[in-house]
Amino acid sequence: MKSDLPPTIYDIARAAKVGIGTVSRVFNNHPSVSNDTRSRVLKVASRYNYQPHPMARGLARRRTNAILVYLPYFTSFFFVEILQSVQSVLGDAGFDLILHGVKHPGNAAESMQKPTTRGRVDGILFFSMKMPEEVLKEYERLSIPLVFVDTHHPAVDSYFVENVRGSRIVTEHLIEKGHVDIGMLNAVRDSSPARERLKGFRDALKEHDLPVNPEWIIHAPPGPLDGFTKESGYHAMKQLLALPKRPTAVVVSSDIQAIGALEAVREGNPKQKIAITGFDDIDLARYFELTTMRQPMSEMGALAANRLLERMQHPGLPPIQRSFVPELIVRKTSAVKAVEHVS
Amino acid sequence: MKSDLPPTIYDIARAAKVGIGTVSRVFNNHPSVSNDTRSRVLKVASRYNYQPHPMARGLARRRTNAILVYLPYFTSFFFVEILQSVQSVLGDAGFDLILHGVKHPGNAAESMQKPTTRGRVDGILFFSMKMPEEVLKEYERLSIPLVFVDTHHPAVDSYFVENVRGSRIVTEHLIEKGHVDIGMLNAVRDSSPARERLKGFRDALKEHDLPVNPEWIIHAPPGPLDGFTKESGYHAMKQLLALPKRPTAVVVSSDIQAIGALEAVREGNPKQKIAITGFDDIDLARYFELTTMRQPMSEMGALAANRLLERMQHPGLPPIQRSFVPELIVRKTSAVKAVEHVS
DNA sequence: TTGAAAGCGCTAACAG
DNA sequence: CTGTTAGCGCTTTCAA
Numbered sequence: 001m002k003s004d005l006p007p008t009i010y011d012i013a014r015a016a017k018v019g020i021g022t023v024s025r026v027f028n029n030h031p032s033v034s035n036d037t038r039s040r041v042l043k044v045a046s047r048y049n050y051q052p053h054p055m056a057r058g059l060a061r062r063r064t065n066a067i068l069v070y071l072p073y074f075t076s077f078f079f080v081e082i083l084q085s086v087q088s089v090l091g092d093a094g095f096d097l098i099l100h101g102v103k104h105p106g107n108a109a110e111s112m113q114k115p116t117t118r119g120r121v122d123g124i125l126f127f128s129m130k131m132p133e134e135v136l137k138e139y140e141r142l143s144i145p146l147v148f149v150d151t152h153h154p155a156v157d158s159y160f161v162e163n164v165r166g167s168r169i170v171t172e173h174l175i176e177k178g179h180v181d182i183g184m185l186n187a188v189r190d191s192s193p194a195r196e197r198l199k200g201f202r203d204a205l206k207e208h209d210l211p212v213n214p215e216w217i218i219h220a221p222p223g224p225l226d227g228f229t230k231e232s233g234y235h236a237m238k239q240l241l242a243l244p245k246r247p248t249a250v251v252v253s254s255d256i257q258a259i260g261a262l263e264a265v266r267e268g269n270p271k272q273k274i275a276i277t278g279f280d281d282i283d284l285a286r287y288f289e290l291t292t293m294r295q296p297m298s299e300m301g302a303l304a305a306n307r308l309l310e311r312m313q314h315p316g317l318p319p320i321q322r323s324f325v326p327e328l329i330v331r332k333t334s335a336v337k338a339v340e341h342v343s
Numbered sequence: 344m345k346s347d348l349p350p351t352i353y354d355i356a357r358a359a360k361v362g363i364g365t366v367s368r369v370f371n372n373h374p375s376v377s378n379d380t381r382s383r384v385l386k387v388a389s390r391y392n393y394q395p396h397p398m399a400r401g402l403a404r405r406r407t408n409a410i411l412v413y414l415p416y417f418t419s420f421f422f423v424e425i426l427q428s429v430q431s432v433l434g435d436a437g438f439d440l441i442l443h444g445v446k447h448p449g450n451a452a453e454s455m456q457k458p459t460t461r462g463r464v465d466g467i468l469f470f471s472m473k474m475p476e477e478v479l480k481e482y483e484r485l486s487i488p489l490v491f492v493d494t495h496h497p498a499v500d501s502y503f504v505e506n507v508r509g510s511r512i513v514t515e516h517l518i519e520k521g522h523v524d525i526g527m528l529n530a531v532r533d534s535s536p537a538r539e540r541l542k543g544f545r546d547a548l549k550e551h552d553l554p555v556n557p558e559w560i561i562h563a564p565p566g567p568l569d570g571f572t573k574e575s576g577y578h579a580m581k582q583l584l585a586l587p588k589r590p591t592a593v594v595v596s597s598d599i600q601a602i603g604a605l606e607a608v609r610e611g612n613p614k615q616k617i618a619i620t621g622f623d624d625i626d627l628a629r630y631f632e633l634t635t636m637r638q639p640m641s642e643m644g645a646l647a648a649n650r651l652l653e654r655m656q657h658p659g660l661p662p663i664q665r666s667f668v669p670e671l672i673v674r675k676t677s678a679v680k681a682v683e684h685v686s
Numbered sequence: 687t688t689g690a691a692a693g694c695g696c697t698a699a700c701a702g
Numbered sequence: 703c704t705g706t707t708a709g710c711g712c713t714t715t716c717a718a
Contacts, residue, residue, distance in 0.1 A: 006462070006485060008711055019689040024713060032687055049481070053462040055407060056711030058398040059694045066441070080423055087444050096463070098409070099440045101430050119349070119396040119695085120439070138392070142349060259630075284627065287602075351695055362705035367697060375703055399695030402710045462711085 007048040016044040027052055063122050066096040067308065071127035072225065079127065081282075082149065082301035086125060089305035095122070102129065123308045125149060130192055145311040149304045151192065157311065158321050159304045163193050166293040166326035167200025167251065168207075170277045173291070173328055174249045175208050178337065179275060183216030183247035185236040185261055187227035187254065194219070194226070197253045197279065216240065216247045220257075233257030237264035249275035249336070255285045255292055262288055262333065275336035281329055291334035293326035300324060350391040359387040370395055406465050409439040410651065414470035415568065422470065424625075425492065425644035429468060432648035438465070445472065466651045468492060473535055488654040492647045494535065500654065501664050502647045506536050509636040509669035510543025510594065511550075513620045516634070516671055517592045518551050521680065522618060526559030526590035528579040528604055530570035530597065537562070537569070540596045540622065559583065559590045563600075576600025580607035592618035592679070598628045598635055605631055605676065618679035624672055634677035636669035643667060 013020040018037055025033045026041045033041075044050075058064045067090055071079055087097055098121060123145035130151060139146050140155075152158035174182055184201045187194040198217070205212050218236040220227025233252060240246060241264065252258035258278030265274055278285055281294035303322065311317055356363040361380055368376045369384045376384075387393075401407045410433055414422055430440055441464060466488035473494060482489050483498075495501030517525055527544045530537040541560070548555050561579040563570025576595060583589060584607065595601035601621030608617055621628055624637035646665065654660055 010711080013689095020712080021689060021691095021714080022687085025688085028713080034687060037687080053402075053711050055398050055401040055462050056694090057713075059396075059402050059696090060711080060713040062694070062713095064398060083442075084444070087442065091444075097442045099430065099442050101427070101434070119398050284630075287627075287630065352697095353695080356705095363696080364698085364706070365704055368704085371697080377703060380704080396695050399710090400697075402712090403695080403697040405697095405710070 006053075007050045009050075009052070012041065012045050012048060012050050015048065016041045058119070062119075064120055065094060066098050066121045067123045067125060068098045068100060068121040069125045069127070070100045070102065070129075072102050072129060081297045082127070085298040085301035086305045089302050089309070093309055123147070123312050125304060125308060127151065128193070143315060145308055145315065147304050147308045147311065149300055152321060152323075154321070155319055157304075157307050157317075157319050159300045159307070160321075160323055161295045161300075162323050162325050163196035164200040164203065166279065166295075167197040167253075168204040169200075169326070169328050170279070170291070170293055171201050171204035171251050172208070173330065174251065174275060174277065174334060175204065175210065177249070177275065177334060179247075179249035180210060181213070181216075181245075181247040181249070182210065183213065183240060183250045184218070185233055185240070185250055185252040185257060186217065186219045187232065187257070188222055189219040191226040191228075194253055197251075201251050213247070215243060216250075228254045228256060230256050230260035230263075233260030234264045235260075237261035238268070241265070241268045241270060246270075246272070247274070248272065249334070250277075252276060252278050254278060255280040255282045255290060258290055258292070258333070259284060259288055262290070273336045276333045278333075279326070285329070285331070289332035291331045292329050294329050295326050296324050349396075350393045352393075352395070355384065355388050355391060355393050358391065359384045401462075407463055408437060409441050409464045410466045410468060411441045411443060411464040412468045412470070413443045413445065413472075415445050415472060424640045425470070428641040428644035429648045432645050432652070436652055466490070466655050468647060468651055470494065471536075486658060488651055488658065490647050490651045490654065492643055495664060495666075497664070498662055500647075500650050500660075500662050502643045502650070503664075503666055504638045504643075505666045505668050506539035507543040507546065509622065509638075510540040510596075511547040512543075512669070512671050513622070513634070513636055514544050514547035514594050515551070516673070517594065517618060517620065517677060518547065518553065520592070520618065520677060522590075522592035523553055524556070524559075524588075524590040524592070525553065526556065526583060526593045527561070528576055528583070528593055528595040528600060529560065529562045530575065530600070531565055532562040534569040534571075537596055540594075544594050556590070558586060559593075571597045571599060573599050573603035573606075576603030577607045578603075580604035581611070584608070584611045584613060589613075589615070590617070591615065592677070593620075595619060595621050597621060598623040598625045598633060601633055601635070601676070602627060602631055605633070616679045619676045621676075622669070624669075628672070628674070632675035634674045635672050637672050638669050639667050 009020045009023050013023045016023065018041060022033060022037060023041055026038050054065065069083070069086065090097055124139070126146060126148050128150040131153065136153065136155070146156055148156050148158040148160070150160055152160045171182065182205065184198065186198055202212055218239055220232040220236060223232065233256065237260070240250065250261065252261055255278035258276055261276055278290045278292035281292045285292050352363045352366050356366045359366065361384060365376060365380060366384055369381050397408065412426070412429065433440055467482070469489060469491050471493040474496065479496065479498070489499055491499050491501040491503070493503055495503045514525065525548065527541065529541055545555055561582055563575040563579060566575065576599065579600070580603070583593065593604065595604055598621035601619055604619055621633045621635035624635045628635050
């Protein structure tokens with residue numbers, strides 16, 4: 001006797017004296033069911049506490065009602081905020097979120113390893129990593145809806161921040177403040193936001209005929225989170241402070257690193273203060289009075305999630321590229337004057 | 344012609360000239376397959392880029408390889424840290440994580456609403472909320488493995504922090520510092536950690552024959568995250584500062600609230616400083632030099648995840664209750680002396 | 687409007 | 703060691 005197993009559609013059908021097809025129709029809001037039978041089925045179902053089995057349903061219907069969120073090890077503040085809005089949008093649409101944190105964002109190829117992707121999800125939200133072309137091809141072949149966030153590719157819906165532009169904006173802010181000797185503390189060299197932010201930095205200096213001192217550009221060594229960590233910022237700043245000649249201002253590639261850098265400065269207690277800027281405007285930034293570039297994280301998350309929903313409905317849509325220009329938030333850490341250099 | 348659909352086990356079987364049973368065995372590491380055929384199947388499979396369909400597999404095998412993580416709207420720092428270790432343990436064991444953030448932790452009954460729970464997951468990790476008895480009963484009836492974290496129930500594996508004890512410890516710390524007029528800024532009144540922490544606070548005062556001034560015990564109004572927010576702490580402290588007679592020290596029910604409180608104090612700039620303590624020891628606490636009670640978050644997460652794995656293997660296991668005593672971390676915010684009260 | 691039957695893609699006996 | 707077959711629980715024609 002299969003006593004305690006959850007009830008199946010057969011149990012309900014039998015108890016309601018209808019065919020399983022009818023029960024199915026009721027649970028799928030199919031119009032052609034008489035009100036009478038519908039309510040009868042519903043009553044029986046609720047008495048039995050019946051709920052359609054998602055796996056069986058998924059198999060038959062060829063969809064899972066789950067979407068995969070693929071992101072770099074999800075410990076960072078940045079993602080917490082985005083995830084929130086994503087979950088809100090997708091959850092309301094009746095989708096489950098399957099989280100997949102990638103330990104080392106370098107090889108996103110891990111993605112294809114696990115069967116997770118196959119018939120398990122209806123769509124994928126892919127964050128902040130560069131997807132290898134082969135992997136992308138594979139997804140396309142399987143024609144599984146895909147949306148990029150904080151990264152981009154011409155063939156895929158992409159929602160991202162204009163890093164180059166943003167980085168140029170903060171750098172110019174520093175220049176306007178009178179700084180001439182400006183350095184940069186960057187994340188891991190081959191991370192793409194890192195590269196873009198470096199470019200923006202260089203562009204700004206070049207445009208203002210300011211020299212780029214290679215000694216003042218410090219990249220994080222390979223490590224967790226691609227160097228977008230407090231520790232990385234801390235060490236980079238230590239390194240910078242150890243230099244005989246130091247910049248008066250430093251552009252840092254993320255808030256979290258900037259906070260680490262701030263700590264290093266505080267410890268080092270140099271007589272000449274250093275202006276510091278971050279990137280992201282995470283919650284913490286406010287506490288540290290950190291001048292930074294704000295990224296519209298929640299907005300990006302929500303838009304991307306909605307786009308994924310759309311694309312799942314209409315697979316043929318041409319990919320769109322939506323970029324956001326980050327906003328300069330001026331706080332105290334960039335208020336350091338560059339006096340000694342004004343001649 | 345079913346050209347572009349993902350290959351099924353039949354395609355592989357045909358191409359490798361074996362039965363589907365054999366293919367299945369290969370993919371399940373069943374021992375009784377000759378090395379010869381095994382490698383042949385594997386080769387064909389990789390050429391076809393075949394991957395077993397999780398839904399079909401789940402249906403046949405009666406398990407999903409996914410586990411549900413059920414937690415209060417997952418924006419808080421606390422959970423980010425726990426999630427990290429959970430994902431690590433469960434991910435390594437080959438499970439997917441389905442995240443479910445509850446907007447209003449009050450009615451965890453939402454849990455049964457969505458079909459999510461039914462055949463979609465093999466186990467559930469339930470965080471920081473009190474689960475209604477009826478819901479618990481339902482889970483038991485379905486005999487779905489369940490583990491509690493940061494909450495507890497005698498019938499369920501529970502990993503939690505001893506809030507009463509912890510709260511008493513910080514309070515005593517303040518007392519030892521010479522404080523006599525001590526207040527408490529709490530979360531929403533009916534949240535269970537809030538209640539427990541209040542009890543610990545009271546116990547400590549009582550034990551030391553210190554008066555409990557009801558005016559100095561401020562509960563957060565109903566709101567997001569049960570009042571475990573910066574804003575809640577900020578407002579509570581404002582309220583306290585507005586009082587004619589104020590305590591010299593305040594026990595706050597979480598770090599994040601304490602940080603809000605700190606901000607209120609800074610703004611208010613009272614001549615008489617106030618000692619403040621938090622609870623949790625989130626990352627931020629260090630920056631604010633906040634004295635607090637550290638909870639072993641990652642450890643709890645990992646242990647709970649492992650326990651869930653165990654329980655899924657051996658459903659009969661008796662429930663265990665594992666409590667953790669938080670550790671007092673003394674920093675600057677409690678270093679305020681209570682001079683005026685020493686007679 | 688409804689029931690019956692044929693899959694969805696896979697696993698797990700059951701025979702060889 | 704391997705092929706065959708009967709489900710897993712549901713959706714979806716196809717007739718009635």
